[in-house]
Amino acid sequence: MTTAGSTTDRADDRSRVEERPASAAPLLELRGITKRFGAVQALTDVDLVVPAGQVTALVGDNGAGKSVLIKCIAGIHHPDGGQIYWEGRPVHLRTPRDAAALGIETVYQDLALCDNLDIVQNMFLGREKTRYTLLDEENMELSARETLSSLSVTTVRSIRQPVASLSGGQRQAVAIARAVLWNSKLVIMDEPTAALGVAQTRMVLDLVRRLAQRGLGVIIISHNMNDVFEVADRIAILHLGHLVATGPISEFDRETVVDYMAFGRSERRKRNSEPTVAEQ
Numbered sequence: 001m002t003t004a005g006s007t008t009d010r011a012d013d014r015s016r017v018e019e020r021p022a023s024a025a026p027l028l029e030l031r032g033i034t035k036r037f038g039a040v041q042a043l044t045d046v047d048l049v050v051p052a053g054q055v056t057a058l059v060g061d062n063g064a065g066k067s068v069l070i071k072c073i074a075g076i077h078h079p080d081g082g083q084i085y086w087e088g089r090p091v092h093l094r095t096p097r098d099a100a101a102l103g104i105e106t107v108y109q110d111l112a113l114c115d116n117l118d119i120v121q122n123m124f125l126g127r128e129k130t131r132y133t134l135l136d137e138e139n140m141e142l143s144a145r146e147t148l149s150s151l152s153v154t155t156v157r158s159i160r161q162p163v164a165s166l167s168g169g170q171r172q173a174v175a176i177a178r179a180v181l182w183n184s185k186l187v188i189m190d191e192p193t194a195a196l197g198v199a200q201t202r203m204v205l206d207l208v209r210r211l212a213q214r215g216l217g218v219i220i221i222s223h224n225m226n227d228v229f230e231v232a233d234r235i236a237i238l239h240l241g242h243l244v245a246t247g248p249i250s251e252f253d254r255e256t257v258v259d260y261m262a263f264g265r266s267e268r269r270k271r272n273s274e275p276t277v278a279e280q
């Protein structure tokens with residue numbers, strides 16, 4: 001199925017995505033993803049393209065299926081139907097470890113940081129570097145420092161301070177830095193600015209933009225339309241488990257997004273151009 005290295009141009013044959021050269025395929029593509037919990041149909045036939053180097057905002061009302069969808073991408077939930085493609089190849093994500101091995105990292109709402117541990121310990125939690133069976137503190141400190149500074153996170157006093165002493169924005173930055181430390185290609189964030197004030201929200205949104213500038217794909221769940229319109233290149237809107245609209249953010253305005261979130265449709269959407277396959 002995989003054809004890495006193939007240079008054949010198959011732009012004329014879009015139906016055979018499995019055989020597109022890896023470089024032309026989107027970073028992540030979901031096709032027909034369906035997920036049920038007993039009688040609850042959480043996701044129905046979701047198609048979504050997530051390109052590298054762009055921020056995709058995932059929005060929807062409470063219960064729309066946002067968390068279930070990202071948990072399918074993170075290897076926590078297993079879809080009942082459909083297929084996930086990673087760089088053009090069909091993949092089965094059985095565990096979060098499978099997702100991490102591909103370069104998929106998730107920053108959850110509660111962050112899962114340990115308050116009593118310092119920044120370095122948190123960034124390497126469960127994946128500590130060792131040298132001759134001892135923890136390689138020097139190496140971990142260096143990587144943690146480099147990662148934070150490459151993301152321009154400069155406000156922390158010391159990387160050896162416990163995360164309990166950090167502000168909400170700094171904690172979020174540490175969680176994001178931890179996610180990018182592992183050569184990740186896709187970072188998924190669930191409401192990263194929900195608990196933050198204005199200045200800290202700004203810092204985190206800047207950080208999100210920098211991830212995309214580095215070439216990473218980013219999926220960000222947010223309820224905040226200001227954040228969405230400020231940071232996103234693309235938007236994907238869920239309504240009752242259906243993906244009702246997706247495309248470049250420039251084709252949407254706030255009212256359109258709210259229409260889709262509330263009713264699953266909108267009469268107002270503007271189109272920049274005819275939709276291309278990459279936009280669908």
Ligand SMILES: Nc1ncnc2c1ncn2[C@@H]1O[C@H](COP(=O)(O)OP(=O)(O)O)[C@@H](O)[C@H]1O
Binds near residue numbers: 041042060064065068
């Ligand atoms: N583990 C679960 N068991 C049963 N139902 C679930 C489970 N997780 C989510 N659901 C249901 O799936 C639907 C989508 O939930 P969710 O993805 O959490 O929504 P949100 O968009 O608010 O994140 C909801 O109806 C929710 O009750």
Ligand SMILES: [Mg+2]
Binds near residue numbers: 067
């Ligand atoms: Mg949720």
